[in-house]
Amino acid sequence: MARMIFVNLPVEDVARATAFYQAIGFTKNEQFSNERGSAMDWSDDIHVMLLSRDFFSTFTTKRIVDPRTETGALHALSLDDRAEVDRFTEAALEAGGRELHEPEDMGFMYSRGFEDPDGNGWGPFAMDVAAHAAATAEGAGQ
Incomplete structure (x- = not known):
């Protein structure tokens, strides 16, 4: 299997984030998407996972930064x-x-x-x- 990268991003509104990424050329992968997150494909090997902040928090015990005010x-x-x-x-x-x-x-x-x-x-x-x-x-x- 080829090595791939999945960038997981916390988002406030999954539908809004999905529309944004589709507008800039990403393709939504319906197989791995639901109301809690959208799998967005940039290429066969590069993917962005747009996860609701609540769902994102299930993957970490750390505080989730607000990327509008912190990097x-x-x-x-x-x-x-x-x-x-x-x-x-x-x-x-x-x-x-x-x-x-x-x-x-x-x-x-x-x-x-x-x-x-x-x-x-x-x-x-x-x-x-x-x-x-x-x-x-x-x-x-x-």
Whole structure:
């Protein structure tokens, strides 16, 4: 079996969160979804579990942070190019997300940042590994 990642996020309103993630390109997996949580597929190997705060609390004895006022994690997703990063982020903003910072262009990498309606942070980016390797090699030769 391939290794996969499942990011579990506490949300206030499962239906609202599901609609947001569908609007930015995730697919709801009905087989693993119910009123307490939605399984959202980004790819065959990357999944986001949107869990009601009550259901999320059954997996931990720790206090659950409010991502609108505290940061517990920032999630980055690689995309193919700058245009896809912009489309993805604009879809998030149109669906009720909030932009975290201005776009960042480092030459070899372009990124943006947004929060979902519950305050969970995402950083879509596109990176040209070959351009980074070339820039690093040039810098080493100086």
